[in-house]
Amino acid sequence: MRKTINCFIPYEENTAIGKAVTALKDSSVVNKIYLLRVTEEPALSLPSGCEILTIDSLNSSDTIKKIAQKANTPFTLLYTKTSPFELGYMALERIVSFLQDHETGMVYTDHYEWKEGEKKKHPAIDYQPGSVRDDFDFGSLLAFRSEYLIGAADSMENDCETYQYAGLYATRLFIAEMGKITHINEYLYTEVEQDNRLSGEKQFDYVNPRNREVQIEMEQAFTRYLKRTGAYLPPNFKKVNFHTEVFANEASVIIPVRNRVRTIDDAIRSALGQKTEFPFNIIITDNHSTDGTSEVIARYKDNPQVIHLQPERTDLGIGGCWNLAIHHPQCGRFAIQLDSDDLYSSPQTLQTIVDTFYKEQCAMVIGTYRMTDFNLNTIAPGIIDHKEWTISNGHNNALRINGLGAPRAFFTPLLREIGVPNVSYGEDYALGLAFSRTYKIGRIYEELYLCRRWEGNSDAALNIEQANTNNHYKDSLRTHEINIRKSYSTQYKNNNRNERKIQNKRFIKEQFADWKLAGDNLTALKNVLVKQETVCGIPFTVQHNPARMVSTGAKVDPQSISDRPCFLCEKNQPEEQRTRCIGYHFNLCVNPYPILPYHITIPHTEHHEQVLPLDFCESINLIFSELPSEYALFYNGALCGASAPDHLHFQGVPMENIPLVNFYRQPDTEKTLLLSNNKVTVDETHKKLLINSSYLYYINHYACPLFSIEQYHDGKKDESLFENIMKALPCSNTEPEAKVNILAWQEDEKQTILIIPRSKHRPECYSAEAGKQMLVSPGTLDMAGIIVTPRKEDFEKISAADIRQILQEVGLAREDAQEIIKKYRKQNRL
Structure with missing residues (x-):
């Protein structure tokens, strides 16, 4: 076969990469192999037949440009780890066959991984328009049609985009914008997995303060992508009138629950302990519990603040339980989250949230929580405050990240209008996207909530199949949301500009008059x-x-x-x-x-x-x-x-x-x-x-x-x-x-x-x-x-x-x- 691929492999001294390099050299489709090094010091033991390409970091825009300059073959292969990998039989030939499609700009594949001494399957999920989060799991072996890679490098150069951390992410977004990113549903290589943390720990990497500079760059690259593709929305939020309806209660604590006999009483007592200047109640949707949870809730039957709902339907997820609660006639003006595992961290939580609604004139409020064990000892990563949120761009950046924080609270009439998806994962994220599209979201950066991690949590340690299912669902939410926002953006640009000019002129004159x-x-x-x-x-x-x-x-x-x-x-x-x-x-x-x-x-x-x-x-x-x-x-x-x-x-x-x-x-x-x-x-x-x-x-x-x-x-x-x-x-x-x-x-x-x-x-x-x-x-x-x-x-x-x-x-x-x-x-x- 014709030699159609140049390969780029990160290289550090004393890494067992030699076997992979030998396999690449023996391949009939490989033209050149470049070893990517972050130091100019001479290598002590360099695999023969390779060229050194000095880079600053693997993910920088400068590295992408250097790779693009060497991409003189139709296709380019990039491995993104320094740990060993092994290609499957005829794997490169199979990858090349997919890259023959001129609309395909990049391909990735399923793979095996050595993890804790065991070889396991690591399937990927299909890429879709909403797969824009920067932690999308492509695996470590990426293959490009070189013209798309060069186009991405040229785009960053022409637009003066310089990234230390977001270069590869910006490249992927460019390719997704210009062509297709294709998933090969075949296990074509094996790698060593060195990150053995549980899924519940990995999901918070993007809010770790040590990663703040990385996240700033990722947001910059993503915002440019949204602007190019017409999915960016300016922060022109609708005003909220909180007094369109009469409510007996100012707030309702919403607790959906199924089989949480160990934690439900703590949650109820946490809610009842709130000190407020307004009346509130607690609405518990008990979704056919069988472990004694219902009996614990029944202890509060004489407390007028506690409403115990037991649905007849058997098809309700967490979102369905929320819908049942917020449509109850005693639901308050504001519906405030409390999961059955968790606790409010102080008696002032409800008052703080309701005050924020009025102060910031927002339709949704999101607070700050602390991760704890069952005994309320702080565990990693500790405080989750989502300080990456900004008033001007938080509603756009929300499409890039995988969560918005807790506790979440909503203006009930709008929540009823929008509706909660009847699922048990991602329903909160769907609401955050829907609200932020049109309304301002208020943020509270002081701790309000304790999120307890214990062996009974549903998302503490997910297997790869369940994690993929969850990620695919959130990507589908983003796909739906991006399509809606494109239509919003087009309408805003085409219909509102002349009106905005008139309104702004009127505003200037009225402000000077007033x-x-x-x-x-x-x-x-x-x-x-x-x-x-x-x-x-x-x-x-x-x-x-x-x-x-x-x-x-x-x-x-x-x-x-x-x-x-x-x-x-x-x-x-x-x-x-x-x-x-x-x-x-x-x-x-x-x-x-x-x-x-x-x-x-x-x-x-x-x-x-x-x-x-x-x-x-x-x-x-x-x-x-x-x-x-x-x-x-x-x-x-x-x-x-x-x-x-x-x-x-x-x-x-x-x-x-x-x-x-x-x-x-x-x-x-x-x-x-x-x-x-x-x-x-x-x-x-x-x-x-x-x-x-x-x-x-x-x-x-x-x-x-x-x-x-x-x-x-x-x-x-x-x-x-x-x-x-x-x-x-x-x-x-x-x-x-x-x-x-x-x-x-x-x-x-x-x-x-x-x-x-x-x-x-x-x-x-x-x-x-x-x-x-x-x-x-x-x-x-x-x-x-x-x-x-x-x-x-x-x-x-x-x-x-x-x-x-x-x-x-x-x-x-x-x-x-x-x-x-x-x-x-x-x-x-x-």
Whole structure:
């Protein structure tokens, strides 16, 4: 047969990999064997006939790119462990036969494993669209059609995706998006299994704090996948009205049970011991217990708080028992979980959960629990708090992980409407996905619940067949959910954008009208002193705006920042300030100290430092899709005018008031073209061509050097031009990004991004001695032609020459700009 496979095998000294290498060399289809090593030190004993490929780690994007560079045969084999393995008879030939299908990008197979001295079967499950969790069990031997592997590497390179841990995961997601991942239901190799933990221990690896960096990368890769495939949902949650119905009880503790005579009494007493400011009851669905459980529950028959349900039906799983309980006429406004094995960890658990519903206006609340043995001693992994959850992306990342936490609580009318799947595994996960699709989920990160592990638990030690059945079911839930979310996302994009623009414009005006501080400062703008100064032939506006002293005079040193609460975080904002979600990860709110009429601020929903996001072009594209059309966006770098350098945010003002926008739009403005980038892609969904054109320019005839990017795009914005010019700007090793101001606006299909490089934060006059001092701290709008002077003496004193000196002092020197152009052209081989 033709040699069609290059093989890549991790190699460490003193590992018994030699037998496997010999078998590969003897195969008629193997072309080359590469041994992957994480050290450049010479190998002491290297199998003959192999080449060394030095890598940083097996799962990094850099490793995938290195493998792709060596993938010069139709197919590529990758083994993902350093332990020995043995190929079955004619196994590679069988794998190749499946890879002949041009739509198949990757195959995996069943295998045998040596475990605790015994050879056992290890079957896999079929891959489906919902098999997106990063711990999907493919086994250790993966085979690729090389064109798909190379495509994945190119995609990460083009999108500037760099992963230390998620490279292989991102590769698999790309292949699943572009082609098929095929399961061969045959036992084609044998490996040594070194992880002998029980299934109940392995399932918590993803919440282990030691794995946090890994999980952050996995979430980043997965979120990009959801955005590419149209399954990503922005955090636009429906509001919940808790008073649509009258309830006799504010809460009900729901306990489904079957044959838990050893634990049910503890659970009931734990629930009855709750101290609350509201009435609650306990609804126990006793699912035909035969071990004395029913008799234990019957002891509470005279307690009006305890309702003992004994269904006539015999086909109820745990989910069916929940449905029976929540439809009982005495069920409370909130239905709160308590499994028959478990306990509440304090008498305040119910009160804490109900308070969270009202405080966060959410439809579902999930708490934190601690793993214990039967005697309540803490066991590994201890506290399970799911702190990976974020308000902006938790509802998307929920599709990647295998559980959401406990205890779970629900707003009963919505739970009745959605319904609980009548199964005994995964029903809670199904509800979490369904609720998070539309409604906000509240999180409590203090311990509320004790989850007892004992020999009677149903999921403490599952065999491979049962674990596969459970995982297949959860994957099917994800498949169903992803399909629904794609339709939601499409509807949101197609139908809501114009409406969102209108709503957001109305919101801005109403907020300025309703919030006295913002409204008074907006009115004051009509009376601020202004004058015109011509700088390099361009009319600059000088504005005396005393209210802006809060920004111009802001202390932005690390100590001052750490000493004050972040005023862009929602929890610290004034009571009068309201927000609206815009784009995917940002909030829209008005700026109470406006420079121009209807000045807005767009902070990230999470507290991140003021550093441009990796998907900057796509982020502002999404914001523009919902922002009133007359607005321009701008960005002040952390040391370029940002008064909140600790929180990522953009700002926006109507573009007609910005001198630099008017200057740039003039047909005679001289622009030097540095690079053009034209792409034609195919929208398979709508069967049409997408024309994507990008142009990078240098502008030399402004008060300071500028770069601009013009993009004419039907589809996803191209990040490469922006990424490359940002990399070319000077940046010290102590700074997270180059000093820069950015101004952007959207007109029909054309998006313009102006990049204003900076050399320093503030001009010398800012800290000069009395008489020479002028408190001018340039941000984007100052650099764009609106000089803000909070002090009247500065307003009266500043001249065109002063403005030119300030902009040239804090902007980039023209000779430095020329060096950047040379560097950029060299990097891009222009």
